[in-house]
Amino acid sequence: TGRTGAEELRGRIAAELERTRARTVLLTDAVDDADLMRQHSPLMSPLVWDLAHVGNQEELWLVRDVGGREPVRHDIDDLYDAFKQPRRDRPSLPLLPPAEARAYVDTVRSKVFDLLDGLAFSDRPLVADGFAFGMIIQHEQQHDETMLATHQLRAGRAVLHAPPPPEPAVRVGGEVLVPAGPFTMGTDTDPWALDNERPAHRVDLPAYAIDATPVTNGAYRAFIADGGYDEPRWWTAEGWRHRREAGLSAPMHWRRDGDGWAYRRFGRWSPVRDDEPVVHVCFHEAQAYATWAGKRLPTEAEWEKAARFDPATGRSRRYPWGDDDPTTAHANLGQRHLWPASVGAYPGGASPLGVHQLIGDVWEWTSTAFRGHPGFRAFPYREYSEVFFGDDHRVLRGGSFGTDRSACRGTFRNWDYPVRRQIFSGFRCARDVHPDEVTR
Numbered sequence: 096t097g098r099t100g101a102e103e104l105r106g107r108i109a110a111e112l113e114r115t116r117a118r119t120v121l122l123t124d125a126v127d128d129a130d131l132m133r134q135h136s137p138l139m140s141p142l143v144w145d146l147a148h149v150g151n152q153e154e155l156w157l158v159r160d161v162g163g164r165e166p167v168r169h170d171i172d173d174l175y176d177a178f179k180q181p182r183r184d185r186p187s188l189p190l191l192p193p194a195e196a197r198a199y200v201d202t203v204r205s206k207v208f209d210l211l212d213g214l215a216f217s218d219r220p221l222v223a224d225g226f227a228f229g230m231i232i233q234h235e236q237q238h239d240e241t242m243l244a245t246h247q248l249r250a251g252r253a254v255l256h257a258p259p260p261p262e263p264a265v266r267v268g269g270e271v272l273v274p275a276g277p278f279t280m281g282t283d284t285d286p287w288a289l290d291n292e293r294p295a296h297r298v299d300l301p302a303y304a305i306d307a308t309p310v311t312n313g314a315y316r317a318f319i320a321d322g323g324y325d326e327p328r329w330w331t332a333e334g335w336r337h338r339r340e341a342g343l344s345a346p347m348h349w350r351r352d353g354d355g356w357a358y359r360r361f362g363r364w365s366p367v368r369d370d371e372p373v374v375h376v377c378f379h380e381a382q383a384y385a386t387w388a389g390k391r392l393p394t395e396a397e398w399e400k401a402a403r404f405d406p407a408t409g410r411s412r413r414y415p416w417g418d419d420d421p422t423t424a425h426a427n428l429g430q431r432h433l434w435p436a437s438v439g440a441y442p443g444g445a446s447p448l449g450v451h452q453l454i455g456d457v458w459e460w461t462s463t464a465f466r467g468h469p470g471f472r473a474f475p476y477r478e479y480s481e482v483f484f485g486d487d488h489r490v491l492r493g494g495s496f497g498t499d500r501s502a503c504r505g506t507f508r509n510w511d512y513p514v515r516r517q518i519f520s521g522f523r524c525a526r527d528v529h530p531d532e533v534t535r
């Protein structure tokens with residue numbers, strides 16, 4: 096990185112650090128101290144844990160590792176280690192109270208700005224292209240989305256406000272046929288891509304069809320009305336067992352409202368809108384719906400080909416619309432709105448093949464278990480991705496309305512247990528196509 100390149104990169108990092116911290120402050124200043132210390136669900140941390148954990152990771156990687164500086168606080172590493180402290184136990188830990196947590200993250204941040212000043216970005220892999228800073232920015236944004244999910248679980252009056260998402264601009268639905276052939280999955284070149292997105296590799300897929308939009312509330316309501324939750328044949332054995340044990344009968348945060356349904360969004364009830372993507376469903380519900388619809392969930396590779404493959408050039412792009420960073424015309428990201436936009440609201444974000452709203456709105460469950468791409472190498476630590484590889488977690492793709500643009504790309508991979516639905520999770524369907532269908 097040359098001198099002007101380094102200066103440009105420092106400026107970009109500083110701007111992203113500030114933008115990200117503003118979101119963290121918004122999420123944590125929205126509630127009082129007692130609320131920050133409280134656990135709103137055994138699935139989630141008290142918000143004040145997320146806050147200090149964000150600061151502690153920033154201290155470990157940027158202050159101590161990149162900067163080689165003395166610890167700000169060496170006594171709290173264990174408290175904020177996600178592996179040593181299961182979420183359900185976090186409220187009973189001797190956590191830093193809100194004022195101390197805020198002072199801690201401020202101190203860490205001022206040291207980071209101090210070490211960033213004049214930093215030359217050596218070839219050391221952690222530092223080259225500002226990777227460690229990008230990793231820490233994404234980490235804070237990921238916890239901001241987790242804190243947003245905690246806000247969604249909070250009882251009590253609404254404290255978050257945002258304008259509603261844009262109305263549909265085009266009518267869109269049905270399926271898109273993706274032609275057979277190889278494409279490049281993953282990346283070697285996106286400088287802030289995380290270890291699990293690497294390396295780039297070719298994947299050859301038979302032709303398939305994929306829904307042009309995420310599955311909507313209206314379509315999902317038809318599944319409910321058809322008795323989908325009472326019909327074991329739509330569910331896998333594991334899914335049916337979970338459906339019974341957990342007593343599932345509709346997406347999380349829904350309740351019956353006269354003849355229809357209402358849902359609770361950040362403390363406010365409103366009627367379920369048929370043309371919005373369904374959100375707060377677990378993998379098993381998504382899988383059961385797809386089977387009922389005569390389809391299946393896409394594999395992760397099918398999702399990524401639909402999102403990145405450009406048939407005109409044969410190249411995989413960073414996003415469905417091309418290589419440019421997301422703008423408000425492309426996708427519903429970054430908590431700009433507090434729920435998914437109706438299908439057809441983002442024609443500017445469609446892929447060349449005409450697949451809409453792959454990025455933003457809702458995380459999309461895929462049928463794929465979370466594993467490393469061929470040639471995977473853990474970097475910079477096994478605990479980011481590698482320890483989660485295996486059959487326990489399914490991959491989700493594309494990001495939600497609560498995902499920041501810095502933590503969302505055509506290659507970005509999220510994962511969770513198949514029973515989880517407090518996250519902003521939805522899905523779209525896919526299916527095999529008969530060769531006759533391809534030669535239309």
Ligand code: AVJ
Nearest residue numbers: 234237238241479508509510
């Ligand atoms: C990638 C969203 C599954 O929140 O557990 C946060 C991200 N890793 N801190 C998570 C993460 C470490 C991770 N997910």
Ligand code: FE
Nearest residue numbers: 148177234238
């Ligand atoms: Fe974390």
